[in-house]
Amino acid sequence: MVDLEYLKMSAPQKFVYRTKAFFKRLPRSIASFFAALPKKLYGCLMAFLSVFTNIGSAAKNGTWRTRISFVAMGTGLIALKQYLRGILYLLFEVLFALYMVFFGWKYLAKLGSLGEVACVEEWDDALGIFTYKFYDNSLLILLYSLMTIFIIVAFIYMWYRNVTGCYECEKVREAGLKLTGTKEELRSYTDRNYHKTLLSVPMLGIVVFTVLPIFFMIFIAFTNYDKAHMPPKELFSWVGAENFVNVLGGGISANSKVFAYTFREVLLWTVVWAFFATFTNYILGMVVAILINKKGVRCKKLYRTVLVMTIAVPQFVSLMLMSQLLADQGLLNNLMISWGWIDKPIPFLTDGTAAKITIIIVNLWIGIPFSMLICTGILMNIPEDLYESARIDGAGPVTAYMKITLPYMLHVTTPYLITQFIGNLNNFNVIFLLTGGEPLSLEMQYAGKTDLLITWLYKLTVNESQYGLASVIGIFTFIVVAVFSLIFYNRSKSVKNEEELM
């Protein structure tokens, strides 16, 4: 098909064509991905092997200084008068050895079993009470083992850097060149290596506070850490993929089926909610912005201020108010009953379907001012001459909106939409404060009809202490969020054709 034919098509036809093309392309793109895989894997393998060839050549060609570095880190560098690096490497090795002997090893040795004796209760006749001694804590064993593994990996990397670094220095000296001195080296961290200085603290923070907990959570998903296996009183142990099997409905118990059903229902509602919450807010926010922006509308600033005022009220206050207002025995129902409009309270928040609709509508209250603010700025940026020429060509307001405003807006705000969508997938506040996931269902476990994955996760951990299962849900939530954001991001116009505007 040529471009001209495509351009002739109407909007729905274009959509069908694009969707068809996407699925037609799909097998080929998957195939090409797998075709490229061996090459990529080979590249990875080579990069990995080069580490060993580097070490090998250092061992073979290096002098005694390099060879001594294999055992005592940094000594070779010290012999080469590279004092700063040498001493730091040596210090690192000593600290690492101390850490492993006095701390790390104790925990790492128990990683396989996650402990043998948790707690011993003994009668103390002198005091007249039962005394308790706590020994192995599975949670700490897992956490500190993981930390130790991270530190071991860091140590191996440092050791490798130390050996190759020493060998490099030797080569430089053999070539008759001068080695950089300590002062110069230090100075480079404010100059050539400035990025390292700046990034070291954030990187360390990310490893300690993000990467380590993520790994920790992933490991928890393979244990039976729950109410009946709570450290420090009881130990928990490895159960393999049992939790995953239970969540996906492959477990033997009838309960696993219920749990799998709950997962499907909650996942479905999470996606539906995120879709509606994002696009209703976006579109209505834009409509409000356009209305206010329209020529001839008076007191533009006043309207904008009034809408922005709702942002000034903390979100959880407005949500709590709404949930009180809309409750079965809340203000609104009581008023309507006393006026004689209704006999029975309207179940705004207590009927499954009604609650879902109420949540989406209440969310408008919170979301519209934000999207209105963003849209207002962009609307004012659209060049007026575009509209003028459209008018001259005989375009009505709808056509002008579809052909000029919407494409322009979408182009600029796609990243905003993506973040909104992802944020709504994990929108804890609105659900938790409005309905708390209720009404409950007899078909679902630990979850109500309006629970999102994230609020279900909260209930599983805080109320039910089902940490193993919750970790599995957490992993799945991560996968859902990652998949959606990657798809949207890659297919969005602002990524695909960055240069061409519109």
Next chain:
Amino acid sequence: MKKRIISLLACGALAITALASAAGCSGQDDSIKLTVWGAEAQQATLLEMAEKFKAANPDKKYNISVGVCGEGDAYMNVSKDPSAAADVYGYSNDQLINLIRCGGVAQIGGSYLEQIKSDNTEESVESGTLDGKVYGYPYAADNGYFMYYDKSVLTEEDVSTLEGIISVCESKNKKIGWAIDDSWYTAGWFFTFGCTYSVEYNDDYSEKKVDCTFNGEGGIKASKAMAMLTSSGAFAGKGTNNDTIISGFGTGALAVAVTGTWNADAIKEKLGQNYGVCKLPTVTVDGETKQLSSFKGYKLFGVNPHSANLAEAHKLAAFLSGEEMQKERFLKHGVGPSNKVAAAMDEVKANPAIAAVTEQNRYAVEQSSVPSNFWNPVKAYGGYIIDKLIDQTTYQEYLNKMTEQIKSSISA
């Protein structure tokens, strides 16, 4: 060279003084640190009681701090990190099994055990007992519910039957506040018609086997009884809680509400002379008249086995749950005592709310060893009844679903 020696000496001297001062610091503060958690409304009383404890033990120096943690939230707060939780805390006995599982509560033995056994009612001590081991110092015997009513609307005769209450309220356009969508209240209807549950535990207190007869004939009858109330125009609807009850009595919309002693003062204030309390009414289903049952529970002080001063913590818990402190707690907060002497006080006997809860407790079911997955399914079922999602033809199907969930414990 000389300079170096001097500087070395100076460093050494500094180090020694630093060590000495550190040692001095730890030596100075020899007071025994204890933390107590209790309900928010009783913080001031707890502080006073801590002062009395200090006065009663002048030979030791105590440093007692008080924190907020409702008896119903004890497990949630203690299980987060038992080693960081309070040394002594109040809990309601339905949480005992979970507190034991997470290692948050210490066993009591020796003279302390003898003392609480001789001072308190047998049932209250039993409520803190599992497998013959006692884990709590009982201090309140009123953790149950009964009925409050407006005497200007209903007579004493009206409130003796559910049918009477419904017909009077319907005719006078008043509401009945009954949290059928809160499993603590829902369960009572099932107990009325002979439904039971029982749990067998493994050695580590994980559930070995859960039995539950909520889907038997009694379950059907309970459903019919609940539907009779919820389908009436007098039923206040979902979401009955402390706030709606108190404000409902205040505006005069409510004529009847089912709740516990903790609301007694507030309701009395709203109703004034028309303040009435009594046990739950009887209900007639399929020609069979039954007294409505309920849950009954106790509140106890638990001692944290992680406490650095375990012996002192036991001493404090024993003091806080003693006869004098129970009397004081009753006089200040209307808490029904579990202590035999305190419960026999004239003031306690004259308190209508305590009298009502004591009367209702005769028909109540002890709230201990509840299946771990009990609350959510029962709550959901209550919601289904209110929303009329199920009727006589589908009760059995959904009772089976509920029972299935109660019986299952995914971890076991």
